[in-house]
Amino acid sequence: xxxxxxxxxxxxxxxxxxxxxxxxxxxxxxxxxxxxxxxxxxxxxxxxxxxxxxxxxxxxxxxxxxxxxxxxxxxxxxxxxxxxxxxxxxxxxxxxxxxxxxxxxxxxxxxxxxxxxxxxxxxxxxxxxxxxxxxxxxxxxxxxxxxxxxxxxxxxxxxxxxxxxxxxxxxxxxxxxxxxxxxxxxxxxxxxxxxxxxxxxxxxxxxxxxxxxxxxxxxxxxxxxxxxxxxxxxxxxxxxxxxxxxxxxxxxxxxxxxxxxxxxxxxxxxxxx
Amino acid sequence: xxxxxxxxxxxxxxxxxxxxxxxxxxxxxxxxxxxxxxxxxxxxxxxxxxxxxxxxxxxxxxxxxxxxxxxxxxxxxxxxxxxxxxxxxxxxxxxxxxxxxxxxxxxxxxxxxxxxxxxxxxxxxxxxxxxxxxxxxxxxxxxxxxxxxxxxxxxxxxxxxxxxxxxxxxxxxxxxxxxxxxxxxxxxxxxxxxxxxxxxxxxxxxxxxxxxxxxxxxxxxxxxxxxxxxxxxxxxxxxxxxxxxxxxxxxxxxxxxxxxxxxxxxxxxxxxxxxxxxxxxxxxxxxxxxxxxxxxxxxxxxxxxxxx
Numbered sequence: 408x409x410x411x412x413x414x415x416x417x418x419x420x421x422x423x424x425x426x427x428x429x430x431x432x433x434x435x436x437x438x439x440x441x442x443x444x445x446x447x448x449x450x451x452x453x454x455x456x457x458x459x460x461x462x463x464x465x466x467x468x469x470x471x472x473x474x475x476x477x478x479x480x481x482x483x484x485x486x487x488x489x490x491x492x493x494x495x496x497x498x499x500x501x502x503x504x505x506x507x508x509x510x511x512x513x514x515x516x517x518x519x520x521x522x523x524x525x526x527x528x529x530x531x532x533x534x535x536x537x538x539x540x541x542x543x544x545x546x547x548x549x550x551x552x553x554x555x556x557x558x559x560x561x562x563x564x565x566x567x568x569x570x571x572x573x574x575x576x577x578x579x580x581x582x583x584x585x586x587x588x589x590x591x592x593x594x595x596x597x598x599x600x601x602x603x604x605x606x607x608x609x610x611x612x613x614x615x616x617x618x619x620x621x622x623x624x625x626x627x628x629x630x631x632x633x634x635x636x637x638x639x640x641x642x643x644x645x646x647x648x649x650x651x652x653x654x655x656x657x658x659x660x661x662x663x664x665x666x667x668x669x670x671x672x673x674x675x676x677x678x679x680x
Numbered sequence: 681x682x683x684x685x686x687x688x689x690x691x692x693x694x695x696x697x698x699x700x701x702x703x704x705x706x707x708x709x710x711x712x713x714x715x716x717x718x719x720x721x722x723x724x725x726x727x728x729x730x731x732x733x734x735x736x737x738x739x740x741x742x743x744x745x746x747x748x749x750x751x752x753x754x755x756x757x758x759x760x761x762x763x764x765x766x767x768x769x770x771x772x773x774x775x776x777x778x779x780x781x782x783x784x785x786x787x788x789x790x791x792x793x794x795x796x797x798x799x800x801x802x803x804x805x806x807x808x809x810x811x812x813x814x815x816x817x818x819x820x821x822x823x824x825x826x827x828x829x830x831x832x833x834x835x836x837x838x839x840x841x842x843x844x845x846x847x848x849x850x851x852x853x854x855x856x857x858x859x860x861x862x863x864x865x866x867x868x869x870x871x872x873x874x875x876x877x878x879x880x881x882x883x884x885x886x887x888x889x890x891x892x893x894x895x896x897x898x899x900x901x902x903x904x905x906x907x908x909x910x911x912x913x914x915x916x917x918x919x920x921x922x923x924x925x926x927x928x929x930x931x932x933x934x935x936x937x938x939x940x941x942x943x944x945x946x947x948x949x950x951x952x953x954x955x956x957x958x959x960x961x962x963x964x965x966x967x968x969x970x971x972x973x974x975x976x977x978x979x980x981x982x983x984x985x986x987x988x
Contacts, residue, residue: 419790430824490702509706517925524713644820
């Protein structure tokens with residue numbers, strides 16, 4: 408059994424990852440295409456990136472998107488972490504199954520339904536639509552993703568540290584901040600990042616819940632894509648892919664280093680004990 | 681917070697507050713809107729803002745409520761059964777989603793299996809490589825396929841260059857393009873839970889089978905596959921349920937003959953501005969998905985309890 412990877416496994420991995428990455432790689436390559444015809448190679452050029460910087464509407468949309476994503480990811484992380492604590496720690500309470508249902512359902516709920524239902528809520532309570540309504544909508548579905556990510560972190564958690572702190576008279580809030588939070592932090596950070604990129608990405612829910620003055624980047628990209636494939640869109644997409652890749656790789660390396668260090672600390676502590 | 685499962689733990693004020701905050705948010709912004717959707721699906725379209733009748737003004741009190749209930753009608757639902765666009769959209773959405781889920785499983789299983797059997801030091805990197813496209817924009821990944829699948833696109837250029845075809849193939853704006861789009865976009869959702877399951881698989885079982893003379897293909901079908909079933913189920917739900925209501929993929933990659941309910945709902949709402957009918961479309965879609973969603977939730981809860 409231990410004779411290393413078989414040719415079948417290697418082939419399926421190579422084919423699988425080519426399938427996942429080839430479209431993105433081609434998109435990036437063709438953003439540097441000098442020709443206006445996206446699929447005909449006309450030499451290397453960065454001129455489409457130049458035209459992006461002159462497009463004020465696009466920059467405005469990007470700024471709205473980043474602000475929405477930042478605010479909604481932050482609130483969603485707080486609410487999602489609380490929801491995870493409730494799911495893992497609160498034991499039984501009236502309405503628990505409704506609660507866990509409401510946490511898991513948005514993960515699979517079609518976006519058109521989420522978008523439509525939230526819009527109708529905002530209309531019913533007479534809330535002017537724009538930045539705030541998109542932010543609330545994004546917070547609502549992103550907090551469920553955060554809850555699932557943090558929950559899996561909490562599930563494999565050694566409660567004895569917390570119990571020890573409380574036995575020594577540490578108040579619950581302080582126990583949470585100085586013991587629980589540092590241990591679940593990688594999950595919380597990953598949850599924030601996931602919430603941020605989900606918001607950055609979303610077209611459907613934002614289209615339903617926005618008002619006249621708030622246009623997000625995906626909405627802008629979508630309306631241009633409908634008119635046809637252009638090298639400018641390839642350039643925006645390349646920038647977005649680049650930002651996300653750098654952030655994700657960076658955080659995961661950071662978390663991994665922390666984990667390695669923690670494991671070393673634990674081993675040392677055990678060796679001394 | 682003592683660990684008690686069988687009895688209700690005594691809860692401090694803070695403990696209740698911890699439950700109340702996320703609970704209230706989800707009740708108000710996730711559950712309550714569904715009742716509003718249901719109510720509006722029973723209203724009539726009106727040239728007004730908001731564009732439906734009757735509306736409910738809490739200031740009208742009991743009389744307002746009576747008037748509201750009196751004004752509700754099932755006309756929109758009757759309309760949905762009469763115009764065959766709607767039920768054709770539902771059927772075609774479910775069948776496109778089901779076929780795509782099956783293809784995703786066939787593509788995703790070998791990838792997850794290969795990852796789980798890869799040397800340990802590769803696994804984190806491979807996992808990262810599966811997650812990375814999942815973080816990059818859905819819209820961008822769908823858009824990337826337009827340039828590939830177009831008549832004068834990269835795939836046709838490549839096949840013409842190879843000499844495999846002498847006429848460009850029409851793939852974009854057909855259902856085939858929608859299948860490709862769904863499989864591509866949702867592949868990580870299937871690979872991740874499946875990998876988590878396959879990785880935990882105790883290889884000593886396979887070794888024991890091999891020692892007893894069981895050929896690898898047989899131990900694959902009698903040991904690996906049955907033990908991977910929870911991962912397969914979770915992954916398939918994660919692909920199937922959102923795919924039924926998918927809008928971006930059929931809109932950008934599909935053609936005029938591609939009927940999907942997410943697209944129909946979008947058109948009804950944004951082009952026809954018929955809020956009551958789009959609400960009725962959403963209610964029926966929800967009814968179709970309620971069984972798979974509940975099954976998915978139970979599965980997730982069980983997985984969470986097992987500590988997966």
